[in-house]
Amino acid sequence: MLAARDVMDRSYAEELDIPSLASVAHVSASHFIRQFRAVFGETPHRYLQRRRVERAMFLLRSGDLSVTEICFEVGFSSLGTFSRTFSAIIGESPTAYRRRGPLPQVPSCFAMRWARPSEHG
Known part of the structure; x- marks a missing residue:
């Protein structure tokens, strides 16, 4: 499960599917979904969405890319x-x-942890 999550963390912007992630974890697709949720508390799809949103949060407040450009940069296929x-x-x-302005000048690991979206809001 950790190896599959690492792939998701590294390749979040790429098109990732359950069968390929399950093969990284050496389990069937259905078992992968159940085990991933048991281990990490959310489905692989939700984890990947959250990871993409986390990266988008950083890009929205630290760069000049448009919202549409960021959407595609982090791996979403539709702006909606x-x-x-x-x-x-x-x-x-x-x-x-984005209107909140630029990120504060602190080490990025602290800023990202502070701003990291959680399942509990």
Whole structure:
């Protein structure tokens, strides 16, 4: 499970499917989904969405890319899905989140941990 999660962390912007992730974990696709949720507390799909949103949060407040460019940069294939997923996880739209301004000048690991979206809001 850790190896599959590592692939998701490294390759979050790529198109990842359950069968290929399950093969990394050396289990069947259905077993992979059940085990991933048991180990990490969320489905592989939700984990990947959260990981993509986490990266988008950083890009929205630290660069000049448009929301659409960020959407595709982090691996979403549609702006509507990106905006809906971002809003569901963060509680505000990508544009509203960007209006908060640039990230504070602290080590990025602290800033990202502080801002990391959680399953509990």
